[in-house]
Amino acid sequence: MKYVDEFRDPEMAKTLLKQIEALTLEIPKASKRPLQIMEVCGGHTHSIFKFGIETMLPDCIELVHGPGCPVCVLPMGRVDDCIAIAETPNMIFTTFGDAMRVPGSKKSLLQAKAEGCDIRMVYSPLDALELAKNNPDKEVSFFGLGFETTMPSTALTVLQAEADSVENFSLFCNHITIIPTIKAILDSPDLKLDGFLGPGHVSMVIGNSPYNFIANHYKRPLVVAGFEPLDVLQSIWMVLKQIKEGRHEIENQYNRIVPDDGNNIALQSIGKVFELREFFEWRGLGSIDHSGVKIRDEYAKFDSEKKFDLPSLKIADPKSCQCGEVLKGVIKPWECKVFGELCTPETPLGSLMVSSEGACAAYYQYGGALMEAKKAEAEKTAS
C-alpha cells in the first residue's frame, strides 16, 4: 500500500537498529540503567508490539507504554452511563467497535447488546448521523471517544446535524486532551523518563508547538513519530541523538502527515463545538484537570448528557487491577497480579486488556516471548 510499504522495509530496519545500538554506546548513562522512552500514543504501542520492535531494541532501551489509548483510560462509571443511555426506550446507541468490551461496573456494552439493547457498531460518527436520519422515530446517541485525533470528526458531525436539522441525534462526549495528560505524567514523582515519542495523529490536528513546555520546562526531548516500523525506529534514533548531544527539543519525524502548525479547520471545529471540562476522571490515573471536553451550551440539544438521565457515578476500579501503575510505567503489564489469569482479552478486568492499543492486550497478544524472557531474567536476579 502506498505510504505504508516503503516504511516497512526490513533491510532498512536492520540498519536503523544498528545505528540505534551504536548511538546508545555513546550515551554514558545508558550503561547504568535502561533509557526510558515513553510512547504516549496507543497507536504506537500497537505498532511496537505488532512488529516486535521492543524485542529488537538493545536491552539498554526500555519503552514505556503511555496512557494514549482512549478506550483504555475510560472509567467504569462512563461505561455505566453508556448503558443507561442504551437502555432508554426507543434508543439506538452507536459506538466504535473498540469500546464494546470495556467493562462497566455491572456489564459491558457487548453484554447489554446480548440482553436486548439496540447497540450498533459504526465506523464513523457520520454513520450514526445517517442512522438518525433513516430512523426519525428513534433516538440515536453516538459514543464520542478519543483524543484530538477524533475530536474534529464528532465536532463536524454535530455541525452537520445542526445544518441538516436532525433532532434525534446526540453525542455522548468523552473526548480527552493530550497536553494535560502528558503534564500529569511529567509531574508524577516517580518519573524516570528520558524522552518521548510524540503522538503523530494528535499532532496532525494540534501541531507541534503545544509540546514546547516539555523541552523548555521539563527538559526532555520529544519526537513526533509516525506509526510504521521505520517511523518508530527513526524516531527512537532521533530521541537518542538528542540525548547524546545533550539537547531537548521538539522534533518532527512525521513531516509527511504533521504540519508544524496543525490543522486549522479541524481546530476551529473543535473550538466551535467543545469547551474544556474542569476535570475529567481517568481510569487508573484519577482525575486530571482540564483533560476532557464537553459540548458547548449552544449545541446542548445534541448533548446526550443533557438529553438523558445518567447515573454519572464514580466507580472505583477492582482492587486487584493495577492499570494505573502500568499506565505510568511503574510496572510492566505482566507484573500485574491478575495478568493473563483473571484478566484476559476475552474477560478483561482492566481496560488495558480491551483494545489492541492497550499495553496489556498488546503484551498478551504479541508479547509472549518477550514476557517469558523478562520473567526469567527477573527470577534470576531475585534468586
Added chain:
Amino acid sequence: MCLGIPGQIVSVKDPIRHLAVVDVSGIQRDVNVACIVSDDRPIEKCIGDWVLVHVGFAMSRIDEDEAAETLKILEKLGEVEEELEAMRTTGT
C-alpha cells in the same frame, strides 16, 4: 480508531456536505474532506490527492515531498552504515 489509513480521493460526492469518494486499498467509501479543503484548493481540485482517513474523515493530505524526504534521510543513514561496514571489513 486512532491509526488512520491512507487513501486516494477519486471523485466528489456532495460538495456542500464536503463529501468525496476515497479509495482505500480498493474499497471505496464516502469520506468527509472538510479538514483538507480550502479556498485555493476546493474539493474538485483534490481529486487524485492522497489523504489519511480517520473514522470517515480525511484529516491530513499526505505530503509526497516530505514522504520522499524522510525516505531519503533513511537511505542516507543506510549509506553511512554501508560505509562503516566497508571500513570495518577492509580495516583501513
